[in-house]
Amino acid sequence: MKRDVIVAVSFLLAFLFIAYAVVYINVLGLGGAELRPLGEFYLGHAFAHEGLTSHSPEVVTAIVWNYRGFDTLFETFVFFLAIMGAFSVLRLTREQESIVRELEAKEPHRQMDLITRATTKLVVVMIVAISASIALHGHLTPGGGFQAGSAMAVALLLLFAVFSKFTLERKGLNLRHTISAYALGLALILATVLAPVFLYGGKVLEINLLPGETGLFNLDVGEYTAVTFGFLTVFLVLGVSEWIFKTVLRGEVDD
Amino acid sequence: MISFLLAYITLTLFGMILLGIYGVATRSNLIKKIIMLNVMGDAINMLFILIGYRLVFPVFPPIYEKHITFEEFLSRAVDPVPQALVLTAIVIGMAMNILLATYAIQFYRLHGTVDARDMAEIMGGEGE
Incomplete structure (x- = not known):
């Protein structure tokens, strides 16, 4: 019984920590209009009409x-x-x-x-x-x-x-x-x-x-x-x- | 408004991931463990897709089309990398499911139980 309480409290604390990190610090970088550099590279280089192409x-x-x-x-x-x-x-x-x-x-x-x-x-x-x-x-x-x-x-x-x-x-x-x-x-x-x-x-x-x-x-x-x-x-x-x-x-x- | 919605969806997904971990750790029924593993995996996949999304309007899929100029494409298309990651993860998740489900079914046929504690006793380990 006591272990259940500890588990529940620790999960709640973890959730609160994640909520703080995601909403206030925005660690995931959500909601931006910018692309990540890697994504931009792929979008820009994947298809070319001549030369090297995928x-x-x-x-x-x-x-x-x-x-x-x-x-x-x-x-x-x-x-x-x-x-x-x-x-x-x-x-x-x-x-x-x-x-x-x-x-x-x-x-x-x-x-x-x-x-x-x-x-x-x-x-x-x-x-x-x-x-x-x-x-x-x-x-x-x-x-x-x-x-x-x-x-x-x-x-x-x-x-x-x-x-x-x-x-x-x-x-x-x-x-x-x-x-x-x-x-x-x-x-x-x-x-x-x-x-x-x-x-x-x-x-x-x-x-x-x-x-x-x-x-x-x-x-x-x-x-x-x-x-x-x-x-x-x-x-x-x-x-x-x-x-x-x-x-x-x-x-x-x-x- | 939009940032509230984004935060709401993200936190729901994180809640689902934690719920999945909780379920896998505390339930002793193997089938329930597999179900919670699926909940967790799907939440993670959703989160990946959400990370790749861009807040621009209108937003395009990452496919070249003739009537779109290259600059417009670069400024509007979503990030293709998370999609490519999720694409294969889904099928591998399904294959993993089949493997786990098969083992659970076979264990049930041989020993008549899918409970992890009974399993530990049957296999000679220490049950709780």
Whole structure:
């Protein structure tokens, strides 16, 4: 009880201190009409019609894939590690997969009512269209592969909630295919990153050397594919019913 | 008026960050910890975007367009650096969420609990 009071009081004091620092001293520099020098540099130098250019009139994309390209590249790898970490915890051996398939066949067939299903179909088509436009226009308009991939993942989650895992698997989006698509997206990114070295004798990630906007376009599309199918891979494993997974786990413990 | 609004929003965001830290530190349920981590992360992202904002009117997104002159663009466009930072942070946050949620779910399946104190006992450490 006494500890709770101490914690509450110390949080209140911290808040008051931050409030004083932000409002009276303005440590964050909020509310100015001036740009920071770094921001001004990026805005001024990102796009030029001739000479060295990032090929992107959208300065955020120029920063993400040109100025801070390595950061973004390694964030892709962080994403890969997170997905693979989740996937390796939930992995199933080949026998377990066949047990799961047997048990899933026994599951009762349920579906939501017509209004929900019809609306979801409409909304999913719209989300897919919008996410594709975000990804393919990534170098011209706000957004890019990451954003488009997360939007697409939302569409797939909607399909999961309203229809089921089996609907997706019947349409061909099973685990093997999604992992292959994920690998394809990563391969596209790696190929684009390494292409300047082998084709033009430049350095890794020097995508300005590639003709026109190919580099940015490829990276956006690769990121789009990778994020979408990375999420879908984990959703597919998480979508296995709780009782089925418990049965499989119990079998593992008994062995 | 505008400075009052800015201070109000900023302090709300800082309050959310502190709330997130409080929640992560004091709740023992793992799912609640993950939720508070999300509250904190989103507040921090919002704060970043707010720092990049400029108090000019009209304010432009950081995208070159043909009908805007270069000087006008420089004097009106918002700071692109915080946006670039947040862009990747959101997706990495989502991936981290998936990882944490997966571990919590798997722990629940194996041991029937998501309580951090029970977890410490099960793993052989010292519970409270």
